[in-house]
Amino acid sequence: MSGTGVTVKKNVNFSEWYVEVVLKAELADYAPVKGCMVIRPDAYAVWEKIQEVVNQKIKSTGHRNAYFPMFIPEAFLKQEAAHFAGFTPEVAWITQGGDTPLEEKLAVRPTSETIMYDMFSKWIRSWRDLPLKINQWCNIVRWETKATKLFLRTREFLWQEGHTAHATAEDAEVEVIWALNMYKEVIENILAIPVLIGTKSESEKFAGALYTTALESIMPDGKALQMGTSHNLGQHFAKVFNVKYIGEDKKDHYVWQTSWGITTRLIGAMIMVHGDDKGLIMPPKVAPIQVVIIPIPFKGLEAEAIAAKTKEVAEILRAKSINTLLDDRSEYTPGWKFNQWELKGVPIRVELGPRDLKNGQVVMVRRDTGQKIPVKEANVVATVENLLQEIQDTMLAKAKALLDDKTTLVTNYDEFKHVIESKGGFIKAAWCGNPECEARIKVDTGATIRIRPFEKDTTKNICVYCNNEAKGGIVYFARSY
RNA sequence: GGGGCCGUCGUCUAGCAUGGAUUAGGAUACAUGCUUGGGGUGCAUGCGAUCCUGGGUUCAAAUCCCAGCGGCCUCACCA
Incomplete structure (x- = not known):
């Protein structure tokens, strides 16, 4: 790195180009703590814009912002087994306060389901209290062991987590899809990044969820980036945290829950998708200086x-x-x-x-x-x-062209492997639904199922790996960040 | 957690192989003055370095060895 301008071409050395743009455009800087970054004013302004737009959308639909503690008792995390198993490898623990060892260690929140739902169980009494729709803007800590990547992988990051409780499974389902579409609109309209939406496979779903829906985009280097998630938690957490209400039928019922989030990772996506050899290109709708x-x-x-x-x-x-x-x-x-x-x-x-x-x-x-x-x-x-509008539109169209260009339909495994190695990107392929095929593909190629589209496409219905019938039709594979 | 590369003024670097005289050199940035201004103006002066940290080898370490820390790339895991 030398001089004040970007010295690496985007299509020659993408990851170095990314680091240079982030540092030289003064979006972020490495902090003196390993794995941590400082979000500088120009990037923070983008985050504030995202907050502004998302706040408008969630508030106008009856969600309310609140704030919960960043310390979570160990026992809480442990209550939902799958949830605990999913997060424990990357939880930071507080074991001492001042000079005194803690009786029960405290997790620095990797996500807030447990501490929020413990409170929900206190607040929800009757069907009249539902739905409860709470959102929190906060920081999150996940103790990554390696490979800091500004905005994309840091030990601490900022996000928004919406948490709702509903009387019926249907209401929860509606909420999950509402949040997903809300994100799609924000990401496409404001950040000018087109996304694919759909459900995650079992192996990729949120720890403790019934199912996970997500938004995925493609980056210019051919790797996919998850842009946001919206989970249907079913009644798993309600049962372990005892979140119950008395229905109109005078009986006890567990609530149906959802949680959904987007993170400062979106800023990284914006940089990667839109930037060029001269540096950053800000979508007009988030640009701190237009x-x-x-x-x-x-x-x-x-x-x-x-x-x-x-x-x-x-x-x-x-x-x-x-x-x-x-x-x-x-x-x-x-x-x-x-x-x-x-x-x-x-x-x-x-x-x-x-x-x-x-x-x-x-x-x-x-x-x-x-x-x-x-x-x-x-x-x-x-x-x-x-x-300003035209630039916004052009940027989205260009990103859409990138997505199209980086999406390939394949019909057999040789083709699959060839595409992954050569151009990367999303690979549309039929999948039988067997987690074993999914796992083997991952071992072979590094690619995972990013999205199973909502609209079933069964024009190809032979599993790309095992050649058995693929009832679920075509799914999207990619290597990802 | 595994593998590879790297760490010298704020930044980018030369020097390191073959240890000693370069006062650790240059460029850029920064400060001041003049100049210039339609794609990173030019000149002058000035300021600026625990050579990542800690050990070791040696008469002598930026240079060789070990450990640690941090960064980048890559695999695993994740948002």
Whole structure:
């Protein structure tokens, strides 16, 4: 790594490119604690935007934010056997407070099901208390042993976890799908990343869930990234935490529960999917700076006129709630600033120099395409508004093309192995439903079933591995992060 | 947890093979001044290094050996 710009090409060395973009665009930095990162303001602003949009969606549907302790008694985690088995390898434990060893060690939450549902059992009495729909924004600790990857794998990360309790299985099911679709909309519309949705296989489902639904995207290196999950917990947790209500029928019933979450990993996906050799490209809807104005000054009278005009343009845009930065730093040349803001991924650059002043115009440059567009002064606001939307749309379309390009239908195992080795990506293949075939494929190729689509596609119905009948039809395999 | 690579001013690096004179050199960044300004301006001056840490070998260690820490790549596990 050298200089201030990105020195590695995205398609030459993808993982190095990723590290450079994250560090040089000042999105994150390595913390002095192993496996931990600092989320810097530009990336945190993206997270805040995600929070804003998700909060709007969950609050308008009756969910409420709350906060639960980050310390979870060991006994709680142990209550649901599968849940405990799933998480215990990566739980951080607190065994001492001050100088005193704890009588019962405390887990630093790897997820909050247990501590939340213990409280739910206290709060839920009758069918009138249902549904209970709680959400929490918090940090999570999972004690990874190795391989820190900024935003994608760190010991501590930020997320949102929704937890709901319902009177009926049907209501829970509706909630699971609601959350899944809510995520799909946020990720596609705001982050401009297309996703596949479906259910996880048994081996990939959340520890303690009845079933897990998930959103998966493909990264430019051909590896899949899980973008979010929504679990139907059935009554497993209700039974061990005794979450019961008295129904209209005057009888006791266990509640039906769901949990769902997205994490700061989404920011990593945004960087990987959209960035290019110059650095980051921010989708306009999450960009902390949507427009940067760069004056092209010259000595003499024009310098003042240009300064005044750029200020005027900045104010006009800000009045329309467009996040605008006027970069009038005198210590840097325009060319330097161009590179700097391209590295940071600002969607639109507005240049204003003597020529423009004379012509009553500005020059707009799209970050995603590099296209330069002269715009008459009177049309600046309308053009920026249109361009922001157009850039957002173009980015989604480009990411969609990536997804299509990285999705391959195969009919036999040789083809499967060939595709995994050559181009990677999602492999659509029929699967018989036997976990053994799934496990063998994983051992052979490293690929796992990422998604079983909701809409059954049975145009291929012979299992790609064992050649038996594949009633479930086609599923999506991939190597993943 | 396994395998591979790496660690020198804020950053990127030279030096390391074959231990000693380079005062640990350069570039960049940073500070000041002038200059310049439509794609990382140019000049000058200045500031800046426990050579990752701890042991060991040696008359002598940035350099050789061991251990640890941290990062990257990769496998396993996970969001």
